[in-house]
Amino acid sequence: MDKFDENISIAIGFAEVxxxxxxxxxxxxxxxxxxxxxxxxxxxxxxxxxxxxACHDFGEMMKLEPERKY
Incomplete structure (x- = not known):
């Protein structure tokens, strides 16, 4: 994606806030x-x-780790 998308930037900014x-x-x-x-x-x-x-908070609370596939 080479173009700047203002709407995506604003949405990401909102998520960070x-x-x-x-x-x-x-x-x-x-x-x-x-x-x-x-x-x-x-x-x-x-x-x-x-x-x-909430998903991240739940995973942290339950001490979930990603499944390792080798």
């Missing part, structure tokens, strides 16, 4: 999302980021 803020996200971040995405897209993005974060 979510990870660092642990859900305490300012209104200005959501305003940026609203300027870029539809309400449905914002909902999907939030659900995906929250679900992925």
């Amino acid at each position: 979510f990870a660092k803020q642990r859900g305490d996200i300012s209104d200005s971040i959501f305003q940026l999302l609203e300027d870029t995405f539809t309400d449905e897209e914002i909902s999907e993005l939030c659900a995906f980021v929250a679900f992925t974060s």
Whole structure:
């Protein structure tokens, strides 16, 4: 992928903010999302980021390790 995609960049930025803020996200971040995405897209993005974060938290809590295939 050689082209810069602003929407992907904003989505990744949101995921990074979510990870660092642990859900305490300012209104200005959501305003940026609203300027870029539809309400449905914002909902999907939030659900995906929250679900992925929860999966990582669960794996860490259970001390799960990737299956090694040699």
